[in-house]
Amino acid sequence: MPKRPGWRSIKIHRSYTIEEAARQLSVAKGTVQRWLKTDGLPAMKDQRPFLIHGQDLIEFLKRDKRSGKKCKLHEAYCFSCREPREPAERMADLVAISDKIGDLQALCSHCGGLMHKRVSMRLQGQLGTLLDLTIRQRQSSM
Numbered sequence: 001m002p003k004r005p006g007w008r009s010i011k012i013h014r015s016y017t018i019e020e021a022a023r024q025l026s027v028a029k030g031t032v033q034r035w036l037k038t039d040g041l042p043a044m045k046d047q048r049p050f051l052i053h054g055q056d057l058i059e060f061l062k063r064d065k066r067s068g069k070k071c072k073l074h075e076a077y078c079f080s081c082r083e084p085r086e087p088a089e090r091m092a093d094l095v096a097i098s099d100k101i102g103d104l105q106a107l108c109s110h111c112g113g114l115m116h117k118r119v120s121m122r123l124q125g126q127l128g129t130l131l132d133l134t135i136r137q138r139q140s141s142m
């Protein structure tokens, strides 16, 4: 399996040429060129060589990581941590949106931020074995 690019070595306030970014991340120059060309990595293209903002590069690599990383059934994606996280105390609410769809709501075990994700109501039995689950009905607007 290829090594995950180490975005932690990238500096937010620096700009990188393609060569520098490739070297810093231990990837081929062609890989960085592909990110620019087809994968939507932004660069300052009004000058040559192109410069890539460290910040853009970090965001790009994190996004890439996120798409490759699925939440487990009882986890939800925390937008503060930018990681799938377990609910704090393994407690979560399952709010029924319809007969089929529920909104799993929990606090991030890492930062305490509110997380939620859409789940199938069919999974409530399974979720109940993993989490201390409270089933709630969505408040109907009168």
Ligand SMILES: [Zn+2]
Pocket (backbone or CB within 6 Å): 078, 079, 080, 081, 082, 085, 108, 109, 110, 111, 112, 113
């Ligand atoms: Zn978090």
